[in-house]
Amino acid sequence: MKELLTMTAERAICYLQSLEARRVAPTRDAVARLASFDMPLQDEPTSPESVLQQLDEIGSPATMAMAGPRFFGFVIGGSLPAALAANWLASAWDQNSGLYNITPATAALEQIALGWLLDVLKLPPESGGAFVTGTTVAHFTALAAARHAILEKVGWNVEADGLFGAPPLAVIVGEEAHPTMLKALGMLGLGRNRVVRVPVDGQGCMRVDALPPMTNLTIVCAQAGNVNTGAFDPIRQICERAHDAGAWVHVDGAFGLWAAAAPSRAWLVEGIEDADSWATDAHKWLNVPYDSGVAFVRDQHALRAAMAITADYLPTTSACRNPADFTPELSRRGRGVEVWAALHSLGRTGLSDLIERTCRHARRFAEALAAAGYQVLNEVVLNQVLVSFGTSEITMRVIDDIQTDGTCWCGSTVWQGHTAMRISVVCWATTEADVEQSIDAILRMAAKHRQQT
Structure with missing residues (x-):
C-alpha cells in the first residue's frame, strides 16, 4: 500500500x-487513446x-486542465493545496459520514465548517x-425544507402524505433562472413548467415591479450571480x-454568494440575509475538489424535518448533529473536511483576496x-465577462479557435439574443501573467477573423 x-x-x-505548460484542452490524439480503456474485463487480477x-x-x-490557471469555463476553480491534501487524507479515512457516533471526526469538522461558512457568507x-454534491442538490435540499415549512403551516405533512391532494404551491423564478433550479423543482414534484417566470432587466436581474401576486403558498427563487453576467437580483426588495x-x-x-467575503463586492449581496434559504x-x-455544494436554511428544524432518517439498526441517538439528518444521502463522504481545510488555510484575508483578485482579473x-x-x-x-467578436458566426469561430489553440479555454453562450464568449475567473492559481497570456491568445484569434471580414 505504501509503495502504491x-x-x-x-x-x-x-x-x-x-x-x-500544457495546453488546456486535450489533443484529439489523447482523446482517441481513451479507446484503449475499453477492453473485455479480464479473468485474472491486475496489479x-x-x-x-x-x-x-x-x-x-x-483530461481538461480544469485544475490549471487558464481554464475560464463553467465557473470552475482548481483545488487549493490544503483542500486537495485534506481530500486525499479524508479518502484514506474512508468515513461514511452520516452519523456522529460512527464518524465523529468528519461530523465534527462539517459542523465547524458550516459555522465558518455562515460567518464569512454573512448568513x-x-x-x-448541509454538505451535498453541488448546487443542484443544494437547491433540492433547501427547497424540500421550504416545501415542508409552507405545507406544515396549513396542516399538511408532505413527507408522510406526499403531494397528492396537498394544497398547490406556486413557484416564481426569474426569466434567466439557472437550469439547475428548474431541475430541482422538477425532482421535488413542483414542476419545471408550472413556474411563473418574471421578466428581467438588461443585466438579467429579476424586475421587482413585475413580480406577480404572492401568498403564503408561494416560493420565490432569486439569483445571486447570473451565470452569464454575474449580476444580482434585488434580493432585499x-x-x-x-x-x-x-x-x-x-x-x-x-x-455569487461568495461576494460577501470580499469588501469591495459585499454591496452586491446586501439584503441576502433576509432570505429563507x-x-x-x-x-x-x-476552490475545493469536486464535488462540494452547500445548502443553508434559516429554519433548521424545517431542514431536518424534510431530510431526517432513522432505522432500528442505525445509532441515530446522539448529543451531536448527525449530518444524515440534514442531507438527501445517508451514505456520503465527509465533504466538510476539505471545506474546513480550505477556510482554515485561507483565513478571512486569504478568502477575501481570492475573491478580489479573480474579480480584478475579470475586469482586466x-x-x-x-x-x-x-x-x-x-x-x-463580479467575475463574469461576456464578449462578442461581431456576428454569431465570427464569435463562434473565435471560441472554437481559442479552444483548439490550447492557451486557455473559454466557453460560448447565447444571452439575450447575443452569441458571446463567456469568461469565468475563479481559480486560485490564476495570475496576472496567465490573464495577459490568455488575452494575447484571444486577440490573436479574433484578429485573424477580423481580417477575413
Whole structure:
C-alpha cells in the first residue's frame, strides 16, 4: 500500500506541475487513446501499480486542465493545496459520514465548517446547513425544507402524505433562472413548467415591479450571480415583497454568494440575509475538489424535518448533529473536511483576496477586449465577462479557435439574443501573467477573423 500510494502521489504531483505548460484542452490524439480503456474485463487480477499506470498514462493526457490557471469555463476553480491534501487524507479515512457516533471526526469538522461558512457568507447564524454534491442538490435540499415549512403551516405533512391532494404551491423564478433550479423543482414534484417566470432587466436581474401576486403558498427563487453576467437580483426588495405575503425566498448563490467575503463586492449581496434559504458551491470560488455544494436554511428544524432518517439498526441517538439528518444521502463522504481545510488555510484575508483578485482579473479581460474594439455585453460587476467578436458566426469561430489553440479555454453562450464568449475567473492559481497570456491568445484569434471580414 505504501509503495502504491507513494507512486500515486508522485504521478499526481507531476500532473499538477504540468498544468502550467500544457495546453488546456486535450489533443484529439489523447482523446482517441481513451479507446484503449475499453477492453473485455479480464479473468485474472491486475496489479494496482499497473492499473494506476494505465490511468495516468492514458487518462491524464485526455483530461481538461480544469485544475490549471487558464481554464475560464463553467465557473470552475482548481483545488487549493490544503483542500486537495485534506481530500486525499479524508479518502484514506474512508468515513461514511452520516452519523456522529460512527464518524465523529468528519461530523465534527462539517459542523465547524458550516459555522465558518455562515460567518464569512454573512448568513443568519441560527441557520442549518448541509454538505451535498453541488448546487443542484443544494437547491433540492433547501427547497424540500421550504416545501415542508409552507405545507406544515396549513396542516399538511408532505413527507408522510406526499403531494397528492396537498394544497398547490406556486413557484416564481426569474426569466434567466439557472437550469439547475428548474431541475430541482422538477425532482421535488413542483414542476419545471408550472413556474411563473418574471421578466428581467438588461443585466438579467429579476424586475421587482413585475413580480406577480404572492401568498403564503408561494416560493420565490432569486439569483445571486447570473451565470452569464454575474449580476444580482434585488434580493432585499424581493424579500420585502415576498415576506409581506408570507412567501418563502430561496437564493441561488452558486458562486455569487461568495461576494460577501470580499469588501469591495459585499454591496452586491446586501439584503441576502433576509432570505429563507440559500444554495452555493464550494467547488467554485472556494476552490475545493469536486464535488462540494452547500445548502443553508434559516429554519433548521424545517431542514431536518424534510431530510431526517432513522432505522432500528442505525445509532441515530446522539448529543451531536448527525449530518444524515440534514442531507438527501445517508451514505456520503465527509465533504466538510476539505471545506474546513480550505477556510482554515485561507483565513478571512486569504478568502477575501481570492475573491478580489479573480474579480480584478475579470475586469482586466473586459478592459483589454473592449480596448481592442470588441463588444463586452455585460457590466462586469463580479467575475463574469461576456464578449462578442461581431456576428454569431465570427464569435463562434473565435471560441472554437481559442479552444483548439490550447492557451486557455473559454466557453460560448447565447444571452439575450447575443452569441458571446463567456469568461469565468475563479481559480486560485490564476495570475496576472496567465490573464495577459490568455488575452494575447484571444486577440490573436479574433484578429485573424477580423481580417477575413
